[in-house]
Every structure is written in C-alpha cells, then in structure tokens.
Amino acid sequence: MTDTSPVQFGFLLFPGFPMACLTSAIEPLRAANEITGRRNFAWRLIAEACAPVRSSAEIGFEPDATLQEAGGLDHLYLLSPPTAAYADPRRSPARLRWLDRTGVTLGAFSGGIFPLAQAGLMEGRTCSVHWCYEAAFKARFPEVITTETVICRDRRRATVSGSGAVFGLMLRLIEERLGRDCMTEVACWFQHPVLPEEDLAQKTPVGRADSLSERLATPVRRAIDLFSTHIEDPLRIPDVAEAVGLSNRHFERLFKQETGQSPLRYYHQLRLRKARQRILYSRDGLRDIAISVGYLTPATLARHYTEMFGICPREERRLAQAG
Incomplete structure (x- = not known):
C-alpha cells in the first residue's frame, strides 16, 4: 500500500541563519503541493x-516548536552561521542524536x-x-571528511553549500517522492536549472570578475588545485609550473x-583568504592561524593581512564578534 502521508520536514534555526536557504527549501515543497493538489510535504520551523x-x-x-518538542519528523536540517553555538550545549546535541537513532534524516x-558536526553526527x-x-x-x-560538491548525501545525512544547492536538493527529494514530471514542473515554476548533479563542484571566484575556476585553462586549474592543497607548506612557483607541464x-x-x-600574487591572496576564514569563523589563536597558512610569525601574517584587507586580524575578529 502506498504511503500517502506527507513527508515531514523540520528546519532548526539558529540566530543569524541564512534566510535564502530557508526559502529555497520551503518554496519548492510548497509548489509541489500546489501542483499536485495534495499535501505531499509538510514543514515546521524549529528552534x-x-x-x-x-x-x-x-x-x-x-518557531512552530522547540527542538525538545519536535517529533514525527522524516528530515531535520540545521540552518546557522558558521559561528553558531548551542544555547543548550548539553540537551540540544543529545536531542539531535536521539532523533538520529529514531531514523530521522539529518542535514545542514x-x-x-x-x-551538526559539533553534535558528533x-x-x-x-x-x-x-x-x-x-x-x-x-x-x-579535522576528522570529518569534506567534499567540494554542492550537495552531499551520505547515509541519512544531507549537507548542502548555498541556497541554490538547497533548491537542487529539494528538487531531488521531490523527484524521489513524486516523479520526474512533477520535479521538472516545480523547477520550471522558478526557472531553476532542472536537477543539478549531486557531484557538481562548487563555483569559486578566481580573481577577475568574469573568471570562475571551472572555466580556466587546464594547467591553470591544476595549478590552483596545487595551491589549495599546499597552504601550510607553500610551493615555489617554478615547481608548480613544472608540475603542470x-x-x-x-x-x-x-x-x-x-x-x-x-601566480605568486594569487597564491599569496589565497593563503590570506584562508587565514581570514579562520579569523572570522573560529576562535583559533593568531599564531596557529599563521602557521596553518605558511607564515613563520603572526606579525608577518598580520602585516600582510592588513595590507590586503585594510584591517588587522584582531580588529576584524573583534568587529565580527561584536556584530
């Protein structure tokens, strides 16, 4: 017998969560319900x-419910900024682990x-x-395996980078529930590309306004891959040239x-951007950050950082935390 009960989604919201990701998740589900004239999907906001x-x-x-109250879910997705912290660091992760044991698909x-990773999931x-x-x-x-793809589904985990990819995940779930014709109609409602491949790589800027990594000549793309995997131990540019032939x-x-x-300037800026991510989204000390991006001293990193971003690392972190 076919199960006609709606698939239940929960969206766990943390302060400062990306609103575009929430609307990109709910709108295609709403459209699928409207197109079919049936309540195939239901959703609740959770905090x-x-x-x-x-x-x-x-x-x-x-919110429609608190995390401790939330039940009857098939999917629960966490939406937060990277600096989010649990208001209840004991009970909330424990509740998520309990939901996992009951068979809920968890994602972020x-x-x-x-x-999600902080909860050990x-x-x-x-x-x-x-x-x-x-x-x-x-x-x-460091123990969690990452991928550069925009969507990753791995044994009742679904993680997505960016609101456009969230829409793509919802299209895939709609297709699995209602078939490709319905999914295609939902995509066309929003003029969204039909069902992007899950292994599609993230688009990243590479300097010029009209440049994306995927459009670069192969030797340049290979060089950037080498730069990206040698942040802590910087390579010599002649060695990179030889490596790409x-x-x-x-x-x-x-x-x-x-x-x-x-290439030298690009590599230099890449390392500083990696440092900036950790300044903004971690509590790591400046010495550890400097070493992680190939600088011998935090003072040298701070000088180059200020030259590139117009603000010193400590001040930028202070302003980010104050905001």
Missing part, C-alpha cells in the same frame, strides 16, 4: 527556545554543518562545506591571462 529567531537579513521567524545548509560520513567556511571547518573538525615564463603568462593576477 532551541520558544522565541523568534532573527535571520542574517534581520528578519525574525516564529551552509553554516549549519558546524553545529558527521563521524565517518562525508559532508559538503561551503568554500567560504572550508578552512575554519577543517581546522575545527609548462615553462615558468609560459606559466606566468597563461596564469595572468586567465585570472588577471600573477
């Missing part, structure tokens, strides 16, 4: 306390992967981490043509 939760856009949302959108599983938060996440949870002069010319920057 740790029975009080409005303000989003990153400074708009408050009234954008920065929500941080509290990503051990032995792979997750998608937004490139903006990658350095901070890997430093805090080009003379140093040809490599320098091609790299600047593709990205608008010399």
